[in-house]
Amino acid sequence: MSELHVRVADEDRDRTAQQLQHAFAEGRLTPAELDERLSLVFSGRTYGDLLAVVSDLPAASTAEETVHLETKNGHVKRSGDWDVPRHLRVTSKYGSVDLDFSEAVLSHPVVDIVFDLTYGSASVVLPPGASANVDDFANQWGSTSSDVPSRPRPGVPHIRVSGESKYGALRVRYPRKRWFTH
Numbered sequence: 001m002s003e004l005h006v007r008v009a010d011e012d013r014d015r016t017a018q019q020l021q022h023a024f025a026e027g028r029l030t031p032a033e034l035d036e037r038l039s040l041v042f043s044g045r046t047y048g049d050l051l052a053v054v055s056d057l058p059a060a061s062t063a064e065e066t067v068h069l070e071t072k073n074g075h076v077k078r079s080g081d082w083d084v085p086r087h088l089r090v091t092s093k094y095g096s097v098d099l100d101f102s103e104a105v106l107s108h109p110v111v112d113i114v115f116d117l118t119y120g121s122a123s124v125v126l127p128p129g130a131s132a133n134v135d136d137f138a139n140q141w142g143s144t145s146s147d148v149p150s151r152p153r154p155g156v157p158h159i160r161v162s163g164e165s166k167y168g169a170l171r172v173r174y175p176r177k178r179w180f181t182h
Contacts, residue, residue, distance in 0.1 A: 005046050014109055016041045016050045017154075018086075022107040023057045035155065042154045071095040081105065088113045090122070090163075097122040101130070102175045106157040115163035115170065122165070124172045129156045132172045136162035139170065146172040 017038055024034040037053045044050050066087040069076045076092060079100035086108045090097050097117070102125050115122055115137065126132060131149040142165050152158035161172065 005048060007045055008047055008050060012047070012050060013041050013044060016044075016054060017109045018107070019054050019057065021109060023054075025105050025107045028057060038155045069097075079103070083107070084111055086111060089116070090114070091116040092120040092122075093118045095120045096168075098125075099123070100125040100175075101157070101159070102127050106130075108157075110152065110158045110160060112160045112162070115161065115165065117163070117165035117168045117170075119167045120165075121168035122170050124159065124161070124170070125175055126159060126172065127157065128174055129153075130159065130174075131156065132159040132161060134161045134170065134172060136160070137170055138164040139168075140165070141167045142169040144170045148172055148174060 020029065020034060020037050020041065023029050024031070029037070040053050041050060044053070065085040066089065067085040068089045068091070069078075070091040072093045072095070074095045076090060076095060076097040079098065080103050082104050084101060084104045084106050088099075088111065090099070090113065097115070097120060099113070099122070106127070113124070121142070124132065126148055131152055132146055133150045134144055134146045135150070137144055159172075161170070
């Protein structure tokens with residue numbers, strides 16, 4: 001049996017979806033093409049199915065992308081138009097952390113965030129429709145709250161949050177609605 005006829009796992013589909021989202025972020029695919037191809041990826045059964053969806057795109061990078069943000073007393077803030085790495089490690093002893101993904105470039109279908117907070121708190125703002133799982137985040141004396149769905153859904157970003165906080169809080173939410181007046 002040819003490798004093209006071997007059945008794929010969810011991890012293979014996720015990796016292919018990541019390659020498509022990266023190509024979209026680079027401007028190689030239109031939004032309609034991305035949606036169409038993601039649909040084919042998540043319904044694909046074999047390596048041949050997945051290969052057909054990405055055969056006209058540059059090969060995906062195999063390097064794992066990790067960014068470490070660290071502060072002792074300051075404030076870690078990322079917002080606006082910024083590239084989100086596949087893995088994000090955030091360490092804060094006394095400061096606060098604000099990660100706003102609502103306008104960010106999310107090239108990966110799944111992003112892992114590991115928090116190491118002592119006294120600081122963290123706020124994570126997701127783009128509308130995205131999901132986040134905070135089940136692997138431990139909080140000793142603070143609180144953890146999430147106002148977004150926790151299960152991943154095809155075609156939208158999913159954030160996996162892990163790590164710990166001794167006294168701080170973690171909050172995951174969507175952007176606040178803006179009211180405009182004429």
